[in-house]
Amino acid sequence: MISEKTASLPVYKPKDFASDQDVRWCPGCGDYAALTAVRKALASLNHRKEDYVFVSGIGCAARFPYYMSTYGVHSIHGRGLSVATGIKLANPSLQLCVVSGDGDLLSIGGNHTIHTLRRNIDLTILLMNNKIYGLTKGQYSPTSEVGKVTASTPMGSLDFPLNPLALAVSTGCTFIARSIDVDMKGFDAIYKRAMNHRGTSLVEVYQDCNIFNHQAWFYASQKDTRPDNTITLEQGQPLIFGTDRDKGIRMNGCSPEVVKLGEKYTEADLIVHDETNRSLAFMYSQMAYPEFPEPMGVLYCEPNKPTYDSLVHDQMNEAINTQGSGDLQKLLMGNETWTID
Amino acid sequence: MNNGSTGQMVDRTSLDSVVIRFCGDSGDGVQLAGGQFTDTAAHFGNDFATFPDYPAEIRAPRGTTFGVSGFQVQFSSLDIYTPGEAVDAMVAMNPAGFKVNIDDITPGGIVIVNEDEFTKGNLAKCGYVDDYNPLDDEALTTRFTLIRVPMNRLTRESAEGTEEGVKVVDRCRNMFALGIVYWLYDRPLDATVRFLENTFTKGKGKPEIAKLNIDALKAGYFFGETAEFPSQFRIPPAKQSPGTYRRINGNEATVLGLITAAQKAGKEITYASYPITPASNILHGFSKQKNFGIKTFQAEDEISAICAAIGASFAGDIGVTGTSGPGLALKSEALGLAVMFELPLIVVNVQRAGPATGMPTKTEQADLFQALFGRPGESPCIVLAPGDPGDCFDMAIEAVRLAIRHMSPVVLLTDAYIGNGAEPWRVPNVDDIEPIEVSHPTADSYAEGEFMSYARDENTLARPWALPGTPGLEHRMGSLEKDANTGEVSYDPMNHEIMVRARAEKVARAVDTIPDIKIAGAETGDVLVLGWGSTRGTITTVVDSLQKSGRSISSAHLRYLNPMPANLEQVLKGFKTIIIPEINLGQLSMLIRSKFLIDTVSINMIRGRPMSVKELTENIEEVMDR
Numbered sequence: 014m015i016s017e018k019t020a021s022l023p024v025y026k027p028k029d030f031a032s033d034q035d036v037r038w039c040p041g042c043g044d045y046a047a048l049t050a051v052r053k054a055l056a057s058l059n060h061r062k063e064d065y066v067f068v069s070g071i072g073c074a075a076r077f078p079y080y081m082s083t084y085g086v087h088s089i090h091g092r093g094l095s096v097a098t099g100i101k102l103a104n105p106s107l108q109l110c111v112v113s114g115d116g117d118l119l120s121i122g123g124n125h126t127i128h129t130l131r132r133n134i135d136l137t138i139l140l141m142n143n144k145i146y147g148l149t150k151g152q153y154s155p156t157s158e159v160g161k162v163t164a165s166t167p168m169g170s171l172d173f174p175l176n177p178l179a180l181a182v183s184t185g186c187t188f189i190a191r192s193i194d195v196d197m198k199g200f201d202a203i204y205k206r207a208m209n210h211r212g213t214s215l216v217e218v219y220q221d222c223n224i225f226n227h228q229a230w231f232y233a234s235q236k237d238t239r240p241d242n243t244i245t246l247e248q249g250q251p252l253i254f255g256t257d258r259d260k261g262i263r264m265n266g267c268s269p270e271v272v273k274l275g276e277k278y279t280e281a282d283l284i285v286h287d288e289t290n291r292s293l294a295f296m297y298s299q300m301a302y303p304e305f306p307e308p309m310g311v312l313y314c315e316p317n318k319p320t321y322d323s324l325v326h327d328q329m330n331e332a333i334n335t336q337g338s339g340d341l342q343k344l345l346m347g348n349e350t351w352t353i354d
Numbered sequence: 355m356n357n358g359s360t361g362q363m364v365d366r367t368s369l370d371s372v373v374i375r376f377c378g379d380s381g382d383g384v385q386l387a388g389g390q391f392t393d394t395a396a397h398f399g400n401d402f403a404t405f406p407d408y409p410a411e412i413r414a415p416r417g418t419t420f421g422v423s424g425f426q427v428q429f430s431s432l433d434i435y436t437p438g439e440a441v442d443a444m445v446a447m448n449p450a451g452f453k454v455n456i457d458d459i460t461p462g463g464i465v466i467v468n469e470d471e472f473t474k475g476n477l478a479k480c481g482y483v484d485d486y487n488p489l490d491d492e493a494l495t496t497r498f499t500l501i502r503v504p505m506n507r508l509t510r511e512s513a514e515g516t517e518e519g520v521k522v523v524d525r526c527r528n529m530f531a532l533g534i535v536y537w538l539y540d541r542p543l544d545a546t547v548r549f550l551e552n553t554f555t556k557g558k559g560k561p562e563i564a565k566l567n568i569d570a571l572k573a574g575y576f577f578g579e580t581a582e583f584p585s586q587f588r589i590p591p592a593k594q595s596p597g598t599y600r601r602i603n604g605n606e607a608t609v610l611g612l613i614t615a616a617q618k619a620g621k622e623i624t625y626a627s628y629p630i631t632p633a634s635n636i637l638h639g640f641s642k643q644k645n646f647g648i649k650t651f652q653a654e655d656e657i658s659a660i661c662a663a664i665g666a667s668f669a670g671d672i673g674v675t676g677t678s679g680p681g682l683a684l685k686s687e688a689l690g691l692a693v694m695f696e697l698p699l700i701v702v703n704v705q706r707a708g709p710a711t712g713m714p715t716k717t718e719q720a721d722l723f724q725a726l727f728g729r730p731g732e733s734p735c736i737v738l739a740p741g742d743p744g745d746c747f748d749m750a751i752e753a754v755r756l757a758i759r760h761m762s763p764v765v766l767l768t769d770a771y772i773g774n775g776a777e778p779w780r781v782p783n784v785d786d787i788e789p790i791e792v793s794h795p796t797a798d799s800y801a802e803g804e805f806m807s808y809a810r811d812e813n814t815l816a817r818p819w820a821l822p823g824t825p826g827l828e829h830r831m832g833s834l835e836k837d838a839n840t841g842e843v844s845y846d847p848m849n850h851e852i853m854v855r856a857r858a859e860k861v862a863r864a865v866d867t868i869p870d871i872k873i874a875g876a877e878t879g880d881v882l883v884l885g886w887g888s889t890r891g892t893i894t895t896v897v898d899s900l901q902k903s904g905r906s907i908s909s910a911h912l913r914y915l916n917p918m919p920a921n922l923e924q925v926l927k928g929f930k931t932i933i934i935p936e937i938n939l940g941q942l943s944m945l946i947r948s949k950f951l952i953d954t955v956s957i958n959m960i961r962g963r964p965m966s967v968k969e970l971t972e973n974i975e976e977v978m979d980r
């Protein structure tokens with residue numbers, strides 16, 4: 014049946030995935046880039062439009078489903094992943110993508126994020142990380158750096174930030190990636206892989222909130238800063254970065270170290286990216302500006318772990334196979350009955 | 355069973371009804387013994403009602419009063435509606451059980467104790483100090499027929515020659531006690547013997563454990579013959595309408611009702627829940643029935659559970675979540691989302707005593723307002739409440755029917771008492787149960803005209819249940835207010851009012867297919883006792899007996915709390931006084947007053963226990979004699 018459907022897959026254009034709703038993000042918001050890129054990516058993926066469901070919680074990014082012409086759910090604060098879980102359990106043939114922000118997914122919805130990642134439900138999470146609460150007008154978020162001066166923290170925020178990728182590694186997430194709103198080519202490749210991955214994919218997107226937290230990602234997003242402060246991971250390739258591609262990361266004992274290439278070290282001394290290595294993934298998640306370039310691309314991919322939704326259905330089918338499909342009258346009778354004539 | 359009877363002459367007294375309570379430590383197996391006694395009574399043809407009463411702690415320190423577990427059953431040759439109050443016979447497996455329960459025994463009642471457990475140490479643990487042993491207290495022993503049984507010793511003797519350790523043998527004491535009670539009420543042992551063989555020999559492959567239990571049971575029975583009971587008692591079978599019966603508690607009936615409804619609707623169920631007393635065994639119940647197309651999801655919290663159920667409904671399953679009061683509070687925002695989404699969703703609330711953690715294993719009816727109003731904004735839900743364990747089956751089906759018919763969340767309010775309490779249930783023929791109509795539009799449904807996700811059916815006001823995966827009907831569900839037709843986001847002031855009123859009207863329209871409320875007794879008179887939920891048994895018992903004593907009194911029971919039956923106002927107006935007994939501070943009473951401007955008299959008992967027949971009778975008489 015699936016092959017029949019694929020065979021007759023219509024030819025889509027990005028605009029086929031645009032709803033008729035006006036997009037209401039602030040001009041210059043990084044969410045626009047993601048929206049454009051997602052519409053474009055879907056046009057080249059192998060699914061029918063009616064099989065996509067975009068789900069979100071609350072926040073600026075969470076308006077995303079309204080702007081897609083697919084099925085969509087804009088739920089309540091923090092709960093997008095739970096709604097998506099229910100959708101996937103009821104109908105595993107649907108393609109789920111949850112789009113929400115750092116406040117929604119890591120603060121109020123943090124619990125659901127942890128448990129979704131560990132269950133490995135087949136869905137893709139786009140974590141639009143702008144390190145701020147946008148929709149409520151600029152309070153610090155769980156990814157804001159310490160000392161952040163905002164409306165709610167005039168003397169600077171005090172709590173240490175959460176590292177979403179480290180969380181993903183520790184909860185057993187099977188596809189972990191990072192991108193940035195200014196690199197839509199990179200995003201396109203990552204997003205397609207994430208959507209095609211069977212299991213939970215977490216894609217963190219560095220997103221500029223140019224109203225309340227403009228420049229938060231400047232160290233990673235500008236022409237002159239990006240080459241030195243980010244590093245693009247490529248499977249099987251050594252970790253090289255820098256404007257002149259003259260820097261690399263090598264292992265010094267158990268810790269990564271930035272080295273200059275050409276004199277003491279050559280490419281052969283560098284770490285070679287292996288996206289199947291969870292320890293490396295954790296190491297990447299710890300590499301942070303300014304000490305390290307921040308990794309972009311697919312940090313980790315484990316394609317063969319069974320997904321929760323498929324296991325649930327396997328169990329249901331096993332019950333049907335071993336017990337036969339339910340006999341309602343027998344069920345109502347239970348184990349012990351007596352008869353009155 | 356009379357095999358091996360000594361032939362010695364025993365008096366046999368015939369009784370209409372008997373109330374027995376088994377009690378002891380929560381590890382003493384009294385729930386199992388009580389359940390077995392009930393099954394045997396059921397097979398014998400008695401009517402019955404049970405009341406298991408356990409502590410919140412799984413294994414409280416042994417021998418303490420707060421670790422006492424109890425199981426009460428009334429069985430009868432008449433129709434009965436409650437597990438009874440004045441206890442005719444008690445089996446106390448330890449001094450703590452004795453202490454907690456002795457005040458409920460009728461004077462002259464039978465008290466069977468395991469005297470081996472009345473040691474100095476155990477007596478002290480439950481607060482009997484200074485060498486006081488209640489078994490030697492004449493004030494007590496003359497009030498009851500006290501039968502002292504060295505159960506530890508006799509159970510061990512019954513196991514002579516076994517290879518099993520003494521711990522394993524001691525675990526059969528409950529069967530020894532049960533054997534005594536079987537003799538006392540002249541009951542056959544075969545149903546329990548069969549149960550033990552099924553459980554241990556067939557189920558667990560441990561025939562030696564089955565044998566130990568059966569030997570203890572028989573030893574107890576023979577002990578009964580030799581003990582100095584004043585008489586053996588007989589309770590003849592009740593007259594029940596013909597049919598096949600089983601024992602059922604409310605939580606089981608809820609599961610069966612929901613599965614039946616799903617089958618009748620041709621749907622699968624996603625049951626998403628977070629474990630909570632006293633609703634957890636609904637989750638357990640569903641987990642065992644996966645071959646009926648049941649998916650169970652033990653979520654990380656209450657909120658995730660209801661949101662997953664909402665997602666499942668959106669995708670075309672019947673989304674169900676179950677909880678108790680504290681869990682319903684956590685779900686309230688999401689329940690409002692289901693109101694906004696206008697999707698079918700079933701929320702089962704097995705109420706318990708609150709607020710906060712309250713008394714988790716004890717019953718209460720104080721979540722009525724929470725179910726009706728406990729959400730932000732104008733957020734109407736359909737609210738139903740079964741009146742007894744078997745009624746949970748019928749109302750669960752009603753919940754699904756109305757949820758689908760009106761595309762609305764439905765809260766099913768049961769409680770710890772009917773959730774865990776069991777009664778005989780006549781098993782319906784599935785062919786007699788009406789199918790539930792479901793329709794999902796396709797693009798063809800809109801060959802003329804345009805699909806609009808909030809266009810309403812003119813009768814039911816339901817919006818179309820268009821499922822993801824359907825080509826051409828792609829739409830977005832949102833928690834933001836929606837345009838009354840297109841379903842797109844709308845901040846238009848008048849549109850909001852239209853939507854608020856439409857959501858309310860839609861729930862109100864459910865009245866079109868709900869049955870009228872029935873009156874038990876005359877249709878007019880001095881007093882109408884109006885109840886809802888699990889007080890039905892108590893109210894029926896009380897009103898029956900007051901009617902027999904010649905009082906002008908009737909009763910009516912509300913199973914539909916929102917909307918209420920169409921004839922309710924008319925019914926209320928037929929009586930001079932409306933009395934509303936509730937296990938809360940008068941929530942239904944307040945509703946009736948505000949809805950109909952009819953005065954009511956509230957009778958409230960909020961003790962975590964089912965309402966007392968005796969007290970309710972007294973309270974009603976007092977009102978009537980004013």
Ligand code: SF4
Pocket residue numbers: 037038039041042043044073074143147148221222223224225
């Ligand atoms: S407030 Fe920030 S995140 Fe929100 S739409 Fe505007 S720019 Fe984007």
